[in-house]
Amino acid sequence: xxxxxxxxxxxxxxxxxxxxxxxxxxxxxxxxxxxxxxxxxxxxxxxxxxxxxxxxxxxxxxxxxxxxxxxxxxxxxxxxxxxxxxxxxxxxxxxxxxxxxxxxxxxxxxxxxxxxxxxxxxxxxxxxxxxxxxxxxxxxxxxxxxxxxxxxxxxxxxxxxxxxxxxxxxxxxxxxxxxxxxxxxxxxxxxxxxxxxxxxxxxxxxxxxxxxxxxxxxxxxxxxxxxxxxxxxxxxxxxxxxxxxxxxxxxxxxxxxxxxxxxxxxxxxxxxxxxxxxxxxxxxxxxxxxxxxxxxxxxxxxxxxxxxxxxxxxxxxxxxxxxxxxxxxxxxxxxxxxxxxxxxxxxxxxxxxxxxxxxxxxxxxxxxxxxxxxxxxxxxxxxxxxxxxxxxxxxxxxxxxxxxxxxxxxxxxxxxxxxxxxxxxxxxxxxxxxxxxxxxxxxxxxxxxxxxxxxx
Amino acid sequence: xxxxxxxxxxxxxxxxxxxxxxxxxxxxxxxxxxxxxxxxxxxxxxxxxxxxxxxxxxxxxxxxxxxxxxxxxxxxxxxxxxxxxxxxxxxxxxxxxxxxxxxxxxxxxxxxxxxxxxxxxxxxxxxxxxxxxxxxxxxxxxxxxxxxxxxxxxxxxxxxxxxxxxxxxxxxxxxxxxxxxxxxxxxxxxxxxxxxxxxxxxxxxxxxxxxxxxxxxxxxxxxxxxxxxxxxxxxxxxxxxxxxxxxxxxxxxxxxxxxxxxxxxxxxxxxxxxxxxxxxxxxxxxxxxxxxxxxxxxxxxxxxxxxxxxxxxxxxxxxxxxxxxxxxxxxxxxxxxxxxxxxxxxxxxxxxxxxxxxxxxxxxxxxxxxxxxxxxxxxxxxxxxxxxxx
Ligand SMILES: Cc1cc2nc3c(=O)[nH]c(=O)nc-3n(C[C@H](O)[C@H](O)[C@H](O)COP(=O)(O)OP(=O)(O)OC[C@H]3O[C@@H](n4cnc5c(N)ncnc54)[C@H](O)[C@@H]3O)c2cc1C
Ligand code: SF4
Ligand code: SF4
Numbered sequence: 001x002x003x004x005x006x007x008x009x010x011x012x013x014x015x016x017x018x019x020x021x022x023x024x025x026x027x028x029x030x031x032x033x034x035x036x037x038x039x040x041x042x043x044x045x046x047x048x049x050x051x052x053x054x055x056x057x058x059x060x061x062x063x064x065x066x067x068x069x070x071x072x073x074x075x076x077x078x079x080x081x082x083x084x085x086x087x088x089x090x091x092x093x094x095x096x097x098x099x100x101x102x103x104x105x106x107x108x109x110x111x112x113x114x115x116x117x118x119x120x121x122x123x124x125x126x127x128x129x130x131x132x133x134x135x136x137x138x139x140x141x142x143x144x145x146x147x148x149x150x151x152x153x154x155x156x157x158x159x160x161x162x163x164x165x166x167x168x169x170x171x172x173x174x175x176x177x178x179x180x181x182x183x184x185x186x187x188x189x190x191x192x193x194x195x196x197x198x199x200x201x202x203x204x205x206x207x208x209x210x211x212x213x214x215x216x217x218x219x220x221x222x223x224x225x226x227x228x229x230x231x232x233x234x235x236x237x238x239x240x241x242x243x244x245x246x247x248x249x250x251x252x253x254x255x256x257x258x259x260x261x262x263x264x265x266x267x268x269x270x271x272x273x274x275x276x277x278x279x280x281x282x283x284x285x286x287x288x289x290x291x292x293x294x295x296x297x298x299x300x301x302x303x304x305x306x307x308x309x310x311x312x313x314x315x316x317x318x319x320x321x322x323x324x325x326x327x328x329x330x331x332x333x334x335x336x337x338x339x340x341x342x343x344x345x346x347x348x349x350x351x352x353x354x355x356x357x358x359x360x361x362x363x364x365x366x367x368x369x370x371x372x373x374x375x376x377x378x379x380x381x382x383x384x385x386x387x388x389x390x391x392x393x394x395x396x397x398x399x400x401x402x403x404x405x406x407x408x409x410x411x412x413x414x415x416x417x418x419x420x421x422x423x424x425x426x427x428x429x430x431x432x433x434x435x436x437x438x439x440x441x442x443x444x445x446x447x448x449x450x451x452x453x454x455x456x
Numbered sequence: 457x458x459x460x461x462x463x464x465x466x467x468x469x470x471x472x473x474x475x476x477x478x479x480x481x482x483x484x485x486x487x488x489x490x491x492x493x494x495x496x497x498x499x500x501x502x503x504x505x506x507x508x509x510x511x512x513x514x515x516x517x518x519x520x521x522x523x524x525x526x527x528x529x530x531x532x533x534x535x536x537x538x539x540x541x542x543x544x545x546x547x548x549x550x551x552x553x554x555x556x557x558x559x560x561x562x563x564x565x566x567x568x569x570x571x572x573x574x575x576x577x578x579x580x581x582x583x584x585x586x587x588x589x590x591x592x593x594x595x596x597x598x599x600x601x602x603x604x605x606x607x608x609x610x611x612x613x614x615x616x617x618x619x620x621x622x623x624x625x626x627x628x629x630x631x632x633x634x635x636x637x638x639x640x641x642x643x644x645x646x647x648x649x650x651x652x653x654x655x656x657x658x659x660x661x662x663x664x665x666x667x668x669x670x671x672x673x674x675x676x677x678x679x680x681x682x683x684x685x686x687x688x689x690x691x692x693x694x695x696x697x698x699x700x701x702x703x704x705x706x707x708x709x710x711x712x713x714x715x716x717x718x719x720x721x722x723x724x725x726x727x728x729x730x731x732x733x734x735x736x737x738x739x740x741x742x743x744x745x746x747x748x749x750x751x752x753x754x755x756x757x758x759x760x761x762x763x764x765x766x767x768x769x770x771x772x773x774x775x776x777x778x779x780x781x782x783x784x785x786x787x788x789x790x791x792x793x794x795x796x797x798x799x800x801x802x803x804x805x806x807x808x809x810x811x812x813x814x815x816x817x818x819x820x821x822x823x824x825x826x827x828x829x830x831x832x833x834x835x836x837x838x839x840x841x842x843x844x845x846x
Contacts, residue, residue: 017495018496020497022522023517023520023522024499024508024517024520024522024523024526025497025498025499027507027508027511027516027517028497028498028499028504028507028508029498029499031507032474033473033474033475044497046496046497072476073498074475074476090496090497090498092496093496114484116480116484117484117485119484120483120484120485121485123483124485137475137476137477138476138477138480138484139475139476139479139480319541321473321475321477321541322541324473324475325471325473325542325545328468328471328545329470329471330470330471330472330473330474331473332473384470385470385510386470386510386514
């Protein structure tokens with residue numbers, strides 16, 4: 001079929017207004033706000049139902065056209081820019097919040113529901129519940145975020161967002177729909193098991209296993225009060241000890257660390273933010289005293305932060321996109337890497353070295369996921385999009401940082417193509433073999449986001 | 457704030473990160489960029505538009521009708537300026553879009569329908585975007601017995617003068633009743649429609665002409681009942697380098713002042729449930745949110761209701777930025793959404809302080825049979841008995 005015929009077929013499925021191959025649209029969808037170079041897109045389509053997704057996938061499968069599922073397109077690592085051309089499936093019309101279950105505490109939603117949408121829906125209708133969402137801008141989708149093992153302000157206490165998926169509805173490469181989790185046999189989307197757990201196949205798979213159309217994600221009770229205990233550490237070497245002691249109290253909701261050369265007053269310190277929650281001022285005071293004592297005993301200084309600064313950080317989710325404006329150049333990407341706690345001091349020290357090597361002001365941070373079980377490190381690079389050299393520099397720094405994370409025993413998160421290659425080079429060959437077997441079985445024509453996690 | 461030189465905006469447009477805060481209301485409850493909500497492709501978000509503009513500036517993509525269409529499919533409502541979090545950048549978003557439209561015009565890509573605006577305004581018998589014969593306002597001056605020189609000039613604006621005469625006449629009656637020393641001029645278009653659509657070649661001549669007319673009356677204060685004229689006179693005329701020596705007020709500001717000074721009192725009631733639509737040009741563009749509300753609430757008998765999206769969060773009426781002339785169907789769809797929202801308040805009256813909003817809301821009200829009374833605040837005041845004291 002030629003391109004015009006394909007477009008006509010796509011238009012027949014979703015309606016004329018929701019399928020395009022106009023050059024201005026393709027230009028926008030061929031890039032993301034990160035440092036990846038633009039890549040070719042052939043069509044952008046916005047389905048509004050699982051049935052429409054099925055029909056699109058069937059055409060793609062028949063015509064061997066790659067399909068790339070897209071939520072908010074905000075991973076920054078170019079994951080929604082097709083590697084081999086094809087159709088971008090922009091999921092935003094699938095934005096129904098189907099059910100909020102207040103008993104089993106989950107939200108059953110379509111894949112295009114944004115994190116902003118779920119947040120405001122709960123705030124308005126279920127103010128006692130809060131969603132697990134990242135500090136990413138509000139157009140990030142719950143699906144996109146949970147599917148990439150995202151994390152956020154509830155992750156220290158409740159775990160990574162990937163583990164909060166209770167169930168998925170998936171359209172496979174052959175167009176069939178499959179339900180995974182308790183929803184496969186029950187009316188309640190309340191748990192993943194206890195049956196063989198295939199949900200994991202679809203997380204951090206970057207759309208290579210199928211198109212997720214619905215998901216159930218866990219919700220959590222909203223605390224009455226929240227406060228932050230700010231601290232400053234002189235030496236990153238003290239981080240593991242400090243984090244072990246804080247997490248042992250069981251008080252922390254979220255723990256964020258940061259180290260950056262700018263503004264000047266932050267230079268040379270590791271900035272610590274421990275979020276605590278409670279039912280009363282006394283409750284908060286009690287926890288706060290314990291934590292301040294821990295800070296003192298682990299070479300950290302309690303910092304009496306100005307009210308304005310505190311309020312800024314108490315706003316959940318945090319406005320993290322501010323980091324993208326450091327250089328006033330509209331470009332930002334970070335290596336996120338899942339790291340073992342003991343390697344965090346090295347990650348700070350060596351991460352700063354990489355940044356300085358590329359003339360970039362070091363901006364590093366980390367967040368705990370599920371206590372000290374995983375620390376996600378952020379090595380951030382903001383750049384000027386209008387300066388090709390600056391972008392190239394950022395790409396080199398990102399690449400070197402991916403390698404650094406691997407060398408330290410960590411794993412780059414939501415890795416861009418180059419990062420994926422580094423991971424695949426290092427991964428046990430039996431892992432790639434299994435991955436290939438599964439993928440070939442599910443997607444023999446290789447239409448699901450080919451080029452990502454590419455194994456020969 | 458405004459962008460000063462052509463180079464300025466070209467220097468900052470790439471600062472957009474395409475993070476998308478600008479698509480939403482404050483609390484993310486809904487998309488609040490009418491363009492994005494309609495088209496949904498990322499291209500039609502503010503970020504998409506800015507990236508296209510940057511693509512043009514950097515030479516990555518050429519001008520085309522398609523690109524121009526995206527840049528014109530924006531009602532310049534300013535929701536993005538309100539919600540983009542990048543300080544000293546967010547203020548300029550609408551300015552950048554308008555500047556890019558001027559580039560589109562310069563490169564021969566102004567969409568056909570919008571061209572009618574400049575053709576009519578530059579027509580020596582019209583000087584207005586509606587294609588009507590120019591009214592020198594002499595008849596009105598005679599009818600209302602207005603002097604040649606006065607303290608105030610009532611700048612009627614083309615929409616009130618040619619399409620919303622009831623609003624114009626209600627304003628004239630209000631000014632007379634309240635003993636304001638005012639007059640009218642033979643005004644030409646304030647140039648809002650052509651500025652918003654990037655057709656700016658003769659803008660300076662028009663401003664110059666209008667300022668001369670105003671100066672001839674000796675007036676030091678201008679009053680207008682049009683949110684678009686208000687923004688244009690108070691902001692854009694300065695931006696175009698005209699340092700005029702008079703003050704500009706919206707009628708609603710005068711009403712508020714007269715109420716505060718005890719110069720007017722309402723002696724009758726308005727027993728209706730009313731909701732107020734914030735005109736983008738008065739609200740987000742000029743930061744005037746509370747004064748109209750205070751005036752409505754001071755009217756005896758009124759049952760005043762807020763729509764869910766109000767003030768900085770207000771949904772646009774869909775008329776501005778050349779959208780009404782360029783995309784008439786879509787323009788009414790945008791208004792319909794506002795009327796749907798108004799319905800939820802239980803109001804029977806939707807009121808505003810802008811003739812252009814009034815026009816579009818009325819058109820949608822009629823088209824979709826919504827059953828509202830669409831009326832300007834001044835028209836409500838016109839129905840009331842006023843007690844005037846000196
Ligand atoms: C300023 C900023 C701050 C951020 N902070 C955080 C943070 O605190 N925590 C965090 O976890 N992340 C963060 N991120 C990273 C990222 O934006 C988020 O994780 C985001 O939620 C990704 O969601 P998305 O909808 O944008 O996903 P997308 O980029 O659209 O998609 C992500 C991946 O999932 C796939 N995918 C999406 N939808 C489907 C589907 N329906 N079916 C199959 N595959 C699909 C895509 O193909 C892609 O591979 C941040 C990003 C930015 C820009
Ligand atoms: S205009 Fe502002 S809020 Fe919108 S995408 Fe650009 S930077 Fe983000
Ligand atoms: S001015 Fe309004 S319509 Fe235009 S891009 Fe901004 S929010 Fe959208």
